[in-house]
Amino acid sequence: MEKLKLFVEIHQLKEQGFKVAAIANKLGISRNTVYKFLEMSLEEAVVWANSLNSRKKKLDPYRDQILSWLKEYPDLSSSQVEDWLKEHHSGIQIGGSTVRLFVKDLREIYHIAKVPYVRDHEAVEELPMGQQGQVDWGEITVKNKEKKDVKLYFITFVLSHSRYKYVEWQGKPFTTRDTIRCHENAFIYFGGMPEELVYDQDHLITVSENAGDILLTSEFQAYKSQRKFRIYLCRKADPQSKGKIENVVKFVKRNFAKSRVFSNIDAWNEQSIAWLGRTGNHNVHNTTKKRPEEVHALEKQHLTPVSPLLSLESSHGSSITRIVCPDNIIKYRSNRYSVPLGTYRPKGCNKVYIETKDTELIIKASQQGEILARHTLSKGKGELIKSRQHSRDRSKGIHAYKETITRQFSDEEQATLFIQKLSEHYPRYIRDQLQIVQSTIHHFRQEIEEALDICIKDQLWSANDLRDVTLHLSRINESKEPQTLQFNNINQGNTPVIRATAHVRELDDYIKILGGVGQ
Structure with a gap:
């Protein structure tokens, strides 16, 4: 119907004496479209308009996807739809006008309006290449x-x-x-x-910018001076x-x-x-x-050729700096490079200076100071370049912790066996296990030796088991001397005495609860 309506309007304007250019301008169409409709008869226009409804279009297989995009994002441009199609369907061959007309038809059929954005521009002369x-x-x-x-x-x-x-x-x-x-x-x-x-x-x-005398920031001035643009x-x-x-x-x-x-x-x-x-x-x-x-x-x-790597250590007294992150790395060209542990200071100055030479990245504590690290520059992105010398010897701290705990037992051989079993059963949580053992030693010094014997005998290889057994032994020792509770009778002058003794379970009962082999 829209095409037939356009056909009638074009012929009416022509009969009124309008020229082709005036008709095109008035209806917002091209002159070629005006010529095409003027050459048609009414019968030909009807047949042509009906054929449009049944004619297959190149983008019909993607119709539902494009329609979903337009419904979700009504202000999508046809050029953006074209890019999304190419992104989601590699190898698709479509022209901009094909997408534009298809999107226009969908907007008309489903009444998806788009608010145009217009901005005025002034033409400028084209500049020479590389300028x-x-x-x-x-x-x-x-x-x-x-x-x-x-x-x-x-x-x-x-x-x-x-x-x-x-x-x-x-x-x-x-x-x-x-x-x-x-x-x-x-x-x-x-x-x-x-x-x-x-x-x-x-x-x-x-x-x-003072009357044409541009004052740049110090870092950018050093960069501009070296690149010379x-x-x-x-x-x-x-x-x-x-x-x-x-x-x-x-x-x-x-x-x-x-x-x-x-x-x-x-x-x-x-x-x-x-x-x-x-x-x-x-x-x-x-x-x-x-x-x-x-x-x-x-x-x-x-274009002026540039070296792929740039060092800003120059006579201008400025250099590229980086801030050391809490995990003792710096970021350079989308990669992470390690510095020695302890370089980062929570309340100190964490600025370091970097320099590139050929394929090497040099990290310094100061502009002319000691070299903290040397790394081979990575050509990738998102990589961590780490020196083994910058890593913590994690086993050293745990080993010393184990020795400290072992020496607190009278039977160091038994203690070593127990600590070894903890390492085998809890390799990821060995520090946490050792902390529980140390806390148990501190609070239950008298019972810890007997508790260690029980755990080894019944194969209870857990610091939590050691703590629970120690706690049980401590309660038994406390119950050996019954506590006397006295209550004053306010109405009578005498003082009755009530003796109460706590019920104590057998040790085997606790062993069964803890899941030892002795059950």
């Missing part, structure tokens, strides 16, 4: 698997000529050190560095200077992040890189009408 890159930060709140809100932060880079993009995410606000690390990762991803980078007036890299700071409310990166931030939020379920930051970054290869850098750019990945293959030759 400029743009950088900006963003943040977004997404849902995790438990439907709880998770706030994520990201930094984006784009090469101005090719529109080739890079994105990196983290679960906390960016620091200057994070920003420097992401710059290095972006240069590796791009295969080089542009001559100039464009930024907002961000506190992570700048202190102030130019910096251009945009004025506030000047989107024309960095419109490309603003579009990238919007693209990342709407096409990749929106409505995606968060699991963990490493998986999220992996999905982001996959999205860049599948959509962000693969799809034809709306302005250049080219694929960024194809243009980047040419622009890459005009």
Whole structure:
């Protein structure tokens, strides 16, 4: 019916004297559509409209899935639907117009409205290859698997000529050190560095801008001096200077992040890189009408080569620093590297200095101080690189603890046997078992020797059994001298005496309860 209604409107406007361009503009359709309908007769239009209802569409097999996405997330764009289809169905070959028309039909049939987002932009001249890159930060709140809100932060880079993009995410606000690390990762991803980078007036890299004299933070100044790229700071409310990166931030939020379920930051970054290869850098750019990945293959030759590893130990007196975590590791390039135990101090300064030489990471206590650790740099992500010299000899502390307890018994041979059995039966909880033994010795010094004999005789290999037997022996000893309880009779002057003796079980009864072999 909609197609037939459009057919009638086009012919009516034509009869009223409207030209083809005016009809297309008035009805919001293309001129080719106007020509196609004008060439049809009414009978042909009816047959054509009826054929549309029975004609199979390429995306019909995915209809239910796409419809469920639109119902759950009504503001999904057709380009995002296209990306999700490619993500969930590898190898699918579809065009953007096919998805766009299919999504449009579903919205009309099921009345799923979408509020359009419109923003004005001003065209700027294209820059030569390798001249400029743009950088900006963003943040977004997404849902995790438990439907709880998770706030994520990201930094984006784009090469101005090719529109080739890079994105990196983290679960906390960016620091200057994070920003420097992401710059290095972006240069590796791009295969080089542009001559100039464009930024907002961000506190992570700048202190102030005084009439064109840019004052950078000390860490970023040292980094810029070593990498030797130019910096251009945009004025506030000047989107024309960095419109490309603003579009990238919007693209990342709407096409990749929106409505995606968060699991963990490493998986999220992996999905982001996959999205860049599948959509962000693969799809034809709306302005250049080219694929960024194809243009980047040419622009890459005009980028300044950079070494894959960077040390900021320089003559500028600044270096890359890291904070030692409570588990005595530092984080560098998405990996964890160990430092000697005791390096972390709960109430002290935990800053260390790092330097890279070839494939080696050097960790120092101070800029020119002693070397705390040397590690081979890992090429992976999420790995723990740990030196055996930095590990605690866990057996040494337990061994000393065992000897301390053994020496407190008169029969050290019996005590050694009992402690050995504890280690065999409770290897994961041996420290807890030893603590119970030590506590029992402290509170029941007189009964502990006899209790040890009973436990060994009846093969009760547990510190809890030793404690219970000791406690029982202690109660027996207390009951050997009956306690006399006296009550004063207020009405009579005499003082009657009531003697009461506690009932004592036989020791064998307790052995049976404890589950020993003597039952």
